[in-house]
Amino acid sequence: MSKYLLLLVLPVLLIACKEKKVSLATNDEKVNISDFLEFFQSMKLPYQATDTILKRREPETSVINGRLFARFVPDSVIGKLFGKEGHLHLYAIGKVGVPDAEKYVFVKATAGSRRALILLVFDKKDHFAAARPVIYADNESGVSGQVTMDARYTVTVQHQRKASDGQLFYHRDAYIYNGDAGLMLILTESxxxxxxxxxxxxxxxxxxxxxxFSGDYAQDKRNIVAIRDGRDASRFQFFVHFEKNDGTCKGELKGEAKFIGPGVARYRAYSDPCAIEFTFIPEGVSLKELGGCGVHRDIKCFFEGYFERRKSPKPAHGAGGRQAHR
Known part of the structure; x- marks a missing residue:
């Protein structure tokens, strides 16, 4: 009898052991990225969180060790929000997975009076792809925040405040994940x-x-094309940002293009229907959209036009950091 009972109980124990999740509370070197992502509880869409989550007490079982976290997520994600402030605490909130594609992971971070809910994105190969704080503590009185992810994986972040006269002001940004551009801003309302x-x-x-051909090209401070060296002489990295119709129509794209002839190159990625042609002359570059770029821009404007080459700035002796176009 005991023999048959053991045969019945053993499979149950094996299944229970298999489903038991690893702990992220310590910097266990055996924990890999699959274990890390599996640790997060799956969430159903639509998902919504308000800034009350920043004040909520999280269970000890959701704690993430800081050093373990840094093995899978770049230091800059936390550094931009908290700097060198000590006593950082990280908590696993939940995840949303797209079948055979990317995963969205929500992590809560606190350090002293600073608190934030951070959205991380990992691609279909479980490589870190993007990050953005979606709710954060604000010292300004009356400011509240909210994040929503709908069934189409659009992430909407809204902050609102009440003015002294009682009027309610809001600012709303909507993002979608694109493999080349990361979390791309597609809508702003205020x-x-x-x-x-x-x-x-x-x-x-x-x-x-x-x-x-590497360098900076521009029409003005808000319409720019940056070209940088690629993996070899036949390719280059690029970043394009444009704003037309008084800023009501915008586009932005980062990627790699390949030369198809003297001074002519094309961007066409396997995972992106967008195609753009670059035509270089010594004085500048012309862009022509060949189609499929709607996800990277507003509806009534296109990746097109001539951008004049700017003189490369002389590097300051001993200076570091990156420059910005403002």
Whole structure:
């Protein structure tokens, strides 16, 4: 009898052991990226969180060791928010997975009075792909935040505040994940009377510019094309940002293009239907959209036009960091 009972109980024990998740509370070297992602509880869409989550007490079982976290997520993700402030605490909130594609992971981070809910994105190969703080503590009285992810994996971040006269102001940004551009801003709405002008940052500015066409091209401070060296002489890295119709129509794209002839190159990625042709002359570069770029821009504008080459700035002796286009 005991023999048959053992045969019945053993499979149950094996299944239970198999389903038991590893702990992320210590920097266990045996924990790999698959274990890390598996640790997060799956969430159903639509998902919504408000800034009350920043004040919520998280269970000890959700703790993530800081050093273990840094093995899978770049230091800059936390550094930009908390700097060198000590006593950082990290908690696993949940995840949303796209079948055979990327995974969205929500992590809560606290350090002293600073608190944030951070969205991390890992691609289909479980490589870190993007990050963005979606809710954060604000010292300004009356500011509240909210994040929503809908069934189409669009992430909407909204912050609102009440003015002294009782009027409610809001600012809403919507993002989608794109393999080449990361978390890409696709919509901004606000009823603020004086909206802030967001600076245009060049994410590839620090890359090498030894190729004869590498450099910065621009129409003005908010319409730029940055070209940097690629893996070999037949390719180059690029970043394009444009704003047309008084800023109501915008586009942005980062990727790698390949030369198809003298001074002519094309961007066409396996995972992206967008195609752009670059035509270089010594004085500048012309862009022509060949189709399929709607996900990278607003509806009524295109990746097109002529951008004049700018003189390369002389590097300051001993200076570091990256430059920005403002």
């Amino acid at each position: 009823n603020e009377s004086k909206p802030k002008i967001v600076p245009v940052y060049n994410p590839i500015d620090t890359l090498a510019r030894k190729h004869k």
